[in-house]
Amino acid sequence: MPVERSRRLESYNLADYDRLPQCTNRRRLAAGIATIGPAIAEPIGRRANDRLPFPPSTPVGNIVLKLHQESSGALNTITSYGDGYVAINLERHEGSIIVMPEGAVIEWPVSSFEALAPEHFEALVAAAPEVVIFGSGSRLRFPHPRLTAQLAKHRIGVETMDFGAACRTYNILMSEGRRVAAALLIEA
The missing domain is CATH 3.40.1230.10 (MTH938-like)
Known part of the structure; x- marks a missing residue:
């Protein structure tokens, strides 16, 4: 049976993002974030995704970029x-x-x-x-x-x-x- 490891969740101030040693791919992510802006201005589709430095939902280091809306189901919202x-x-x-x-x-x-x-x-x-x-x-x-x-x-x-x-x-x-x-x- 596989052994599950517990992860320690930490939160960081985003203003200190560039100085955190835990953020290993920060240069690649920063380059990707800089190019996402123009891609968002165009209609979403194949052309917009071609401008990204990596395909959508592709792992970047240990981070997966995927956006979705969370539904709360039957909860009172x-x-x-x-x-x-x-x-x-x-x-x-x-x-x-x-x-x-x-x-x-x-x-x-x-x-x-x-x-x-x-x-x-x-x-x-x-x-x-x-x-x-x-x-x-x-x-x-x-x-x-x-x-x-x-x-x-x-x-x-x-x-x-x-x-x-x-x-x-x-x-x-x-x-x-x-x-x-x-x-x-x-x-x-």
Whole structure:
């Protein structure tokens, strides 16, 4: 049986890319990236691919260049948001909601930031997410720690953001396979 090796994933600042010893084919990649720009300006097809320094999907060192769109399948994805609404999988919601990657979208009975009570956050404990992203409305406002005390007691993290940042962060964490819940406050 083949033995699987675990890879250590590291992230690097792209500004330091040229100085990293781990990037072995950086000159070849840099030359390829410089010539991709004009190729993209033309219609995609055989002529555009002929300009690339290497064919599409060809390994360059230990990197494979292949672009594709990732589909989230049946997961609850925030597809749009704006003043007074959020759309989950293209379904528009105009009241405060709790959304998790799987399961139904739950109406959250909160109409304003001032109306928040500990019971509103305690409803999230049963779902047992790793982290709760709290979208505090159009501007960033932090809830009092007593409101989120039950979440802290169960070792569930709470991150507070404005509404737009909460929607974007939820989608990123959801696409990474994290157990995340978004409590999105939509004020009337």
